[in-house]
Amino acid sequence: MSTLDATQERRTDHESPASSAGASSPWLVKAQNLTVRYGRKLALDDVSFTLPPGRVVGLLGHNGAGKTTLMRALVGLARPQGQLSVLGRHPVAERVALLTEACYIADVATLPRWARVSELITLMQGLHPRFSAERARALLRRTSVSPGDKVKALSKGMVAQVHLALVASIDARLMILDEPTLGLDVLSRKSFYEMLIDEWCDGQRTVLISTHQVEEIENLLSDVLMLNEGRLVLQASLEDVDRRFVALSHDADAAARIAAAHPLLRYRVQGGSAALFDGPPPDDVLALGRRVRPSLVDLFVALTRTPEMNRTQFDEVTR
Amino acid sequence: MQDWHDRQPIYQQLADRLAAQLLDGDPPEGQAMPSVRTLASQYLLNPLTVNRALQALGDEGLLESRRGLGLYVTPGARERLRRSERQRFLQDEWPVLRARLRRLGLGPAQLEWEDAK
Numbered sequence: 001m002s003t004l005d006a007t008q009e010r011r012t013d014h015e016s017p018a019s020s021a022g023a024s025s026p027w028l029v030k031a032q033n034l035t036v037r038y039g040r041k042l043a044l045d046d047v048s049f050t051l052p053p054g055r056v057v058g059l060l061g062h063n064g065a066g067k068t069t070l071m072r073a074l075v076g077l078a079r080p081q082g083q084l085s086v087l088g089r090h091p092v093a094e095r096v097a098l099l100t101e102a103c104y105i106a107d108v109a110t111l112p113r114w115a116r117v118s119e120l121i122t123l124m125q126g127l128h129p130r131f132s133a134e135r136a137r138a139l140l141r142r143t144s145v146s147p148g149d150k151v152k153a154l155s156k157g158m159v160a161q162v163h164l165a166l167v168a169s170i171d172a173r174l175m176i177l178d179e180p181t182l183g184l185d186v187l188s189r190k191s192f193y194e195m196l197i198d199e200w201c202d203g204q205r206t207v208l209i210s211t212h213q214v215e216e217i218e219n220l221l222s223d224v225l226m227l228n229e230g231r232l233v234l235q236a237s238l239e240d241v242d243r244r245f246v247a248l249s250h251d252a253d254a255a256a257r258i259a260a261a262h263p264l265l266r267y268r269v270q271g272g273s274a275a276l277f278d279g280p281p282p283d284d285v286l287a288l289g290r291r292v293r294p295s296l297v298d299l300f301v302a303l304t305r306t307p308e309m310n311r312t313q314f315d316e317v318t319r
Numbered sequence: 320m321q322d323w324h325d326r327q328p329i330y331q332q333l334a335d336r337l338a339a340q341l342l343d344g345d346p347p348e349g350q351a352m353p354s355v356r357t358l359a360s361q362y363l364l365n366p367l368t369v370n371r372a373l374q375a376l377g378d379e380g381l382l383e384s385r386r387g388l389g390l391y392v393t394p395g396a397r398e399r400l401r402r403s404e405r406q407r408f409l410q411d412e413w414p415v416l417r418a419r420l421r422r423l424g425l426g427p428a429q430l431e432w433e434d435a436k
Contacts (some may be wrong), residue, residue: 049402056365081396188347190369193363194360194363196363197360197363197364197366198356198360201356201359201365201366203366217366219329219363219364219368220363220364220365221365222367222368223367237367238367238368239367242330247325260436263344269325275356286378290326291324292325293325293326293328295325
């Protein structure tokens with residue numbers, strides 16, 4: 001694809017969002033039966049999911065659950081078995097074309113230590129047809145980084161900010177961010193979340209983001225993917241999560257009867273105990289407590305802490 | 320980073336906050352609601368969550384959609400809200416408050432109705 005084509009496409013994106021992105025397919029990503037093996041270990045185990053446009057998708061998993069492998073596969077850096085289409089392309093065979101419309105921040109992202117920030121902007125401008133140097137400079141003006149700073153003189157958090165600014169200045173349809181807030185202080189994280197909502201949630205672009213700061217990002221998400229030991233244990237919109245999972249906060253004297261109803265998880269909440277159910281429990285059990293909103297963290301713990309049980313129980317869900 | 324509680328879904332909490340503002344005349348009847356993007360940015364919520372909250376207010380007849388212009392506060396929305404809030408207070412909050420007043424031994428004679436200055 002030539003630079004000219006890219007510019008024209010971008011223009012139509014902005015003028016008529018409804019008629020652009022994915023006219024041929026309703027999905028930005030379609031993954032079927034992805035499996036990645038590292039030696040004897042299964043990093044991804046038969047993972048299938050789709051990502052439509054206009055979503056902010058949280059990718060949650062413990063360390064080693066396969067989050068990074070999945071993200072690398074999406075940008076052609078890991079070769080899974082199975083079928084994978086990203087923006088209608090094969091991520092390995094059409095990687096260069098794919099990267100004009102998708103961007104990726106790796107969790108181990110590094111920038112050349114000898115370079116100045118201004119040089120990185122010039123470099124990106126030469127490399128990427130959809131990169132806006134103006135936007136990168138504008139984003140960096142909100143931080144404490146100056147264009148003349150050398151990367152080696154910056155703190156870890158400042159490097160993360162430079163990285164985010166560079167990637168956020170690419171007009172991409174799919175953004176894949178592996179732990180983008182790692183090393184950022186609370187103010188920088190907040191300005192990242194603001195950018196996510198203000199600029200990236202345009203109804204077209206989809207952001208896939210992995211993070212351990214689940215509580216902070218929960219309300220920014222539209223969907224969640226949960227990985228456990230390489231397997232997808234949940235793909236759901238947060239609206240579905242609200243509807244499907246029921247948490248009951250209850251007094252200690254109801255504990256035995258709640259436990260008898262086989263909740264997914266029992267946990268502590270402020271001032272007492274709570275139990276999480278997949279689907280509403282019978283009315284007599286519901287009457288034992290007060291319905292509360294389960295947090296993504298509680299749900300995540302429930303779906304990932306007893307893997308053997310989850311495998312059988314959640315195969316049904318992710319199919 | 321907002322203080323949402325765990326007793327209701329977020330969209331419902333946002334709908335309640337927006338309803339409380341409508342009751343105070345913000346925005347006034349007949350005026351436009353802020354856009355989904357504005358609210359998403361202000362509350363740091365996913366726009367789909369904001370949509371659900373606005374949808375809920377629309378279902379209660381508090382907002383109406385004007386083609387091509389967005390959502391507007393329905394004429395009569397404040398009166399409708401006041402009525403439902405009164406009913407909710409009398410049904411849900413008053414019994415709790417009354418029980419507390421009784422525990423404390425407070426009756427009408429001890430309650431000051433004029434604003435203290």
